Amino acid sequence: MVILNNQRLVYQPMPDRPQVTWPDDKLVAVWHAPNVEHYDFMPPGHGSPQGRVGAPDVEHYFQRDYGNRVGFWRMLRAVDKYAIPSTVSLSLQVLEEMPDIRDAMRERNWEVMSHGISNLRPIYGVSEEEENAFYEESQLVAETYYGERIKGMLGPKISGTDVTCDLMVKHGMSYHADWIHDEQPRPLRTESGAKLVSIPYSFMVNDVPLIYAKHYSWDFFVDLALTQIQRLLRDAEEDGQGRVACIATHPFLSGQPGFQSYLERIFDFVRSDERLWVTTAAEITDHYLEHHYDAQLAAATRAGGDE
Amino acid sequence: MTIIENPADVQLYPETLERSYEPNVAPWRLPEGKKLVVSLLLHAPSYQDDVPPGTIKPIAMQGGVGRETGEPRHGQVARLSQWDFGLGVGIFRLMKIADAAGVPYAVALDEAGVTAYPALAKHVAASGAELVVRGRAANVLLGESMSREEQIAYISGARAAVEGAVGASAVGWFSPERGETTITPELLAEQGFVWNGSWPVDERPVPLVGPAAGLTALPFHLDSEDMFALYGRGLAFRDYERQLLQTVDQLIADADLLGGRFLGLSWFGWVLGQACYADVAERVLADLIARPEIAFVTPADAVRLASAAA
Numbered sequence: 001m002v003i004l005n006n007q008r009l010v011y012q013p014m015p016d017r018p019q020v021t022w023p024d025d026k027l028v029a030v031w032h033a034p035n036v037e038h039y040d041f042m043p044p045g046h047g048s049p050q051g052r053v054g055a056p057d058v059e060h061y062f063q064r065d066y067g068n069r070v071g072f073w074r075m076l077r078a079v080d081k082y083a084i085p086s087t088v089s090l091s092l093q094v095l096e097e098m099p100d101i102r103d104a105m106r107e108r109n110w111e112v113m114s115h116g117i118s119n120l121r122p123i124y125g126v127s128e129e130e131e132n133a134f135y136e137e138s139q140l141v142a143e144t145y146y147g148e149r150i151k152g153m154l155g156p157k158i159s160g161t162d163v164t165c166d167l168m169v170k171h172g173m174s175y176h177a178d179w180i181h182d183e184q185p186r187p188l189r190t191e192s193g194a195k196l197v198s199i200p201y202s203f204m205v206n207d208v209p210l211i212y213a214k215h216y217s218w219d220f221f222v223d224l225a226l227t228q229i230q231r232l233l234r235d236a237e238e239d240g241q242g243r244v245a246c247i248a249t250h251p252f253l254s255g256q257p258g259f260q261s262y263l264e265r266i267f268d269f270v271r272s273d274e275r276l277w278v279t280t281a282a283e284i285t286d287h288y289l290e291h292h293y294d295a296q297l298a299a300a301t302r303a304g305g306d307e
Numbered sequence: 308m309t310i311i312e313n314p315a316d317v318q319l320y321p322e323t324l325e326r327s328y329e330p331n332v333a334p335w336r337l338p339e340g341k342k343l344v345v346s347l348l349l350h351a352p353s354y355q356d357d358v359p360p361g362t363i364k365p366i367a368m369q370g371g372v373g374r375e376t377g378e379p380r381h382g383q384v385a386r387l388s389q390w391d392f393g394l395g396v397g398i399f400r401l402m403k404i405a406d407a408a409g410v411p412y413a414v415a416l417d418e419a420g421v422t423a424y425p426a427l428a429k430h431v432a433a434s435g436a437e438l439v440v441r442g443r444a445a446n447v448l449l450g451e452s453m454s455r456e457e458q459i460a461y462i463s464g465a466r467a468a469v470e471g472a473v474g475a476s477a478v479g480w481f482s483p484e485r486g487e488t489t490i491t492p493e494l495l496a497e498q499g500f501v502w503n504g505s506w507p508v509d510e511r512p513v514p515l516v517g518p519a520a521g522l523t524a525l526p527f528h529l530d531s532e533d534m535f536a537l538y539g540r541g542l543a544f545r546d547y548e549r550q551l552l553q554t555v556d557q558l559i560a561d562a563d564l565l566g567g568r569f570l571g572l573s574w575f576g577w578v579l580g581q582a583c584y585a586d587v588a589e590r591v592l593a594d595l596i597a598r599p600e601i602a603f604v605t606p607a608d609a610v611r612l613a614s615a616a617a
Binding site: 008123182214223228 | 353355357371372373380381384385387388389399541545581583585586
């Protein structure tokens with residue numbers, strides 16, 4: 001029985017929920033999600049990557065490849081300067097094809113969150129069998145090249161199917177970042193009943209949607225990011241509900257020379273406030289699963305919030 | 308006799324709206340020296356990833372990954388979940404902000420939202436907010452291809468669901484995506500609705516005529532709406548805030564010349580209720596509530612004020 005997407009969500013109004021708290025009485029968990037992506041030079045079917053020119057779209061491909069050749073390393077300097085734990089939203093192809101990047105991430109103990117194999121290979125409309133094989137391959141790649149299994153996913157090009165959540169838990173994953181319906185981790189219903197957590201990602205505090213798609217300035221990006229976190233802190237101070245903020249970046253944009261000082265402003269702010277728990281998606285998920293998942297799910301069910 | 312020969316299938320004007328222009332309209336005299344009536348309408352619409360066969364859906368709507376407004380491919384949950392943010396988090400942040408400012412408000416709910424999330428309806432019931440019916444779902448619309456009976460069923464079904472869940476009656480309507488048909492006002496009037504907020508048509512409440520007599524178009528303008536400003540136009544949030552305050556300044560100034568003005572603030576839980584934008588709501592309401600020229604009332608009370616003055 002397929003669970004419809006609307007029905008995956010476990011609803012309870014924020015004011016009614018059992019409290020979520022973070023380690024050391026921190027108020028807001030902040031996770032940095034650099035999207036380190038690979039785009040096929042000639043994608044499957046040789047379709048146009050951006051609907052602009054036919055494949056190969058060298059403008060599109062090389063700007064993104066620049067992100068891995070140069071931008072990533074500049075971004076890394078900012079990450080290192082402020083010791084920002086990072087949850088890489090990774091095109092897993094990178095692990096196999098770009099050992100320099102793989103090793104740099106490994107040295108820093110970055111957490112790998114799957115972002116598919118390639119960002120030009122979405123999983124829309126694939127069969128359950130194909131999607132199952134996709135997760136098998138993803139975990140094999142991660143174990144082989146990174147030495148650990150993947151705990152979560154942001155769908156490749158933000159794609160999924162009706163059974164994505166069910167297959168993710170089957171392959172040992174515990175969080176999904178495609179859902180942006182909350183400021184806290186929330187349970188997602190799965191067919192087997194296995195626990196899957198929605199971890200708050202952001203398409204707002206996210207350089208590509210904000211700067212490329214919506215044409216805002218770099219300055220605005222910083223303003224929005226800081227405003228978001230400051231508001232979450234104020235609200236968490238007031239109601240005691242721990243919250244989550246995500247800072248999503250892409251090396252081909254946030255790794256550009258002119259952006260470095262803006263990125264550092266965000267990291268500097270994040271490191272300057274002791275009330276923030278600067279961490280990774282899996283650490284947030286694990287803490288939530290251990291301390292809050294059952295209570296929040298039970299409360300939502302008991303209250304008939306959405307039952 | 309006209310010079311322009313219009314195509315046979317064209318309807319130049321809605322038959323329910325009098326063609327009256329500013330210089331020829333008697334000034335709206337507001338009580339107690341007020342110059343501007345402001346109503347806050349908070350939207351809590353539910354977006355449905357799967358809709359019934361034959362549903363009339365928006366061709367374009369906001370929310371999701373980037374700037375694209377077409378329907379996302381099935382399997383992408385960004386738009387669904389972003390709109391749902393409004394139901395679990397955003398609407399409550401906005402209600403709290405309005406309560407703290409002492410601002411009365413209305414909440415617009417739809418059938419899908421109250422059916423799936425009874426707790427949302429309970430909160431709205433407890434808030435004392437004016438209840439507004441917002442159709443079946445954010446992306447389940449009224450459309451010209453529907454029969455009269457289908458449209459009646461759409462409106463009455465949504466109303467029954469929303470009123471039943473909240474345990475209160477509603478006299479206000481707001482169409483999802485402001486999607487209507489030529490007979491929507493008539494049907495709303497027939498079903499006893501007092502106001503419809505979907506028409507951004509004026510700067511004062513406009514009583515409709517003919518088959519829609521009894522219904523008032525209460526204008527919630529696009530430029531003061533968060534979704535239109537921040538998503539449709541892509542305005543920066545500080546510019547939106549400045550624009551709202553400049554609008555209020557001008558409306559108050561114009562009232563001396565033209566009579567009382569109305570401003571509808573149309574805010575969505577999934578938009579201004581986001582942490583990055585909520586400060587705008589807080590600062591704007593604090594500014595407006597402190598101005599003695601402003602009467603902050605619910606939409607239904609705005610219509611009553613207009614009716615009393617007529």
